[in-house]
Amino acid sequence: MSEIKPVSISYLDFKAGKDFTEDVSAAFGANGLGLIVIRDLPDFQKERIAALRTIRKFANLSEEIKDKYTHSESNYSFGWSHGKEKMRNGVPDTAKGSYYANTLGDTTTDDQYLKDTFPEMYSDNVWPSEDLPELEPAFKNMSHIQVGVGYMICELFDKYLRGLTNGLHSAGHFLDMLKKGTACKGRLLHYFPAPPAANKSEDGLCGWHLDHGGITILTCPLYLDLEGNEIPAPSDCGLHIKHPSDGSIVKVTIPADCLVVQLGESFQYLSGGHLRATAHCVKSSKTPDITRETLACFMDWLPEETMKLPEYTRPYAEVVHTPFLPEGVPDLEGRMKGVKHYRDFYSNTFKAYHSEN
Template sequence: MAAVVVPSSMQISITVVGNKNGKRMSSHNRQILKLKSRKTFKTRASFEDVNFSTAKVVTIRYSDLAVPNYPKLRKNLLQLSHRLAALPDDAKKNLEDPDSRYSFGWSHGKEKLESGQPDKFKGSFYANPIVDVPTNVEDLIQRYPSYCRENVWPKSTLPELELAFKDLGKLIFNVGSLLAAHCDKYVAKQNWDAPSLKDILGRSLCHKGRLLHYFPIVQSDNNSTPWCGWHTDHGSLTGLTSAMYMKGDSEVNCPDNTAGLYIKTRTNAVVKVSYGENNIAYQVGEATEILSNGLFHATPHCVKTAKGEKASGIERNTFALFMQPNWDEPMYNLVSVAYLHKELMKSNGSMPFGDYSEQLLNKYYGLHSP
């Protein structure tokens, strides 16, 4: 399931598109709920009447809500992604944190593609936009380095990045917390005694922002290789900006309308997710699938590369906020995601979120546990 939040009205509607056979519903059967909001960031909306099990994409529209400064914050940060990637190699090297499995600061060529080769197609900058120092407990820092280490900021080479990153990350978190509250209401209606997603995210110190720069395509590149292969996120909710495409220092339109974000539905139908520059998209992650006992499904997704002569020299910049449980949050019902990570399942079917995610990072980066 993927949800798209459109930050623009005081009225919210939830649109469910598709049915259990993967076919598009006729307009008279499409479920649309009109929900009132009290004011910005406070709503009495509910998902109670939405059948998520039969939905392809659920859209929550805030038409005219005026989420404060979102278009400006998005543009500021994504333009900085271009500038960050253009820094000298030694400056970017100083922003790397190998002890965190490159989960803080700059990372390029550290993750593995499906072929097993290093991923050179994109560079990433990771930071926690909510807290700079999650903990000072050394044992926790050693056990969960991808969450408990401090942020690394380019204070001398690109000082404006820190504020831009935090401002956008906190805004996407606040909107995502509203979405989490609606998810809680839906789970409660199914009589599943699950912990509150909103509360879990509210007390967590593990949230992680990822500023992504997909390097320009050249004609010699194999354009059949996606910018980002099929995968699911291991957190709870992932908030996504729409991408900014650039050529040189100028923003341009994407030259290939087949490029961009794709998801798979529960029926394995592949759907291109299109949303505007003033919209925020949220994807469900594995932690929400686990804690809801499969009522919500993690969203398989990939990013397809732009193709054709006009795509040469085009770069893609975007930002993702991974809203995640705290490292000590218990994760029960791991059997619900055994189809994704069978090799990581413990016999007792449970482990803290920190252990779960550290093992997955080892898998993705081809590293061993500390």
């Protein structure tokens, strides 16, 4: 296992109009890691620390209190969720707890049909206003910064694909699609202190998987001891990726003052395989009595968005292929069967990964 320095770009260079064609190709092409680091962002450390500390506080509340903020109607896709997701060979994932909320608004639709039919996307936010009121503003402040970075990277994707396809890709196509989507989910994550058995597995905190949506924006994790004191990141844990060129496992470190953007499988598909997602996991540490806190923002398409390959697509077998797919991870080709709209793909993926199904 090795550590690798991912492709990084400057937010200041983006604002100055720099061409990032080579960077996008290196990060998201056939041999890329499926992620890119965004540096030189305006300072956001106050918002990052506030958000990551609140999820630890919530996770340490009593089970009785936490249960008040679970939302079974959305299959635990809003509010608190713990042990509801399958990540490896059908085993429920209890290593982490998550607090989910839509980052674009507490209520994104008044259409009851949408809420009833797609509760994982369209339910209203659930906030612990009585028991931990600071979680809501901290969550919103940091996730709104992540959404802005998501729009930025989508703009770069559009420019890249337009140049790559000699104009066949419409200018602003994916940025417009993403801005139409209202299913933008923030996920505050608390990784509990890992039991000794978890350290025997290379993916002991979060099993191997691929993000299925559009794009994911990640903060640098915060590591804390059991008293809540910040500690240096352990060297033996963190985000790991299956390198698409040879299947080797590489560790990726996110600097504290940067954000990372990862690509989802649906973006891979809609780009005709020119932009690639990669399998990744979070490896547990052998160091006892530590927790890991982070915030991921998942930006998705409208449920009715057509999952149609572009005219400039690569061969279908290449589009749906994931090199060195880890054992137990559902393949993209299987989840695309019978899919016409994004809601179909979302449903197939949800069933493949979640214990409630």
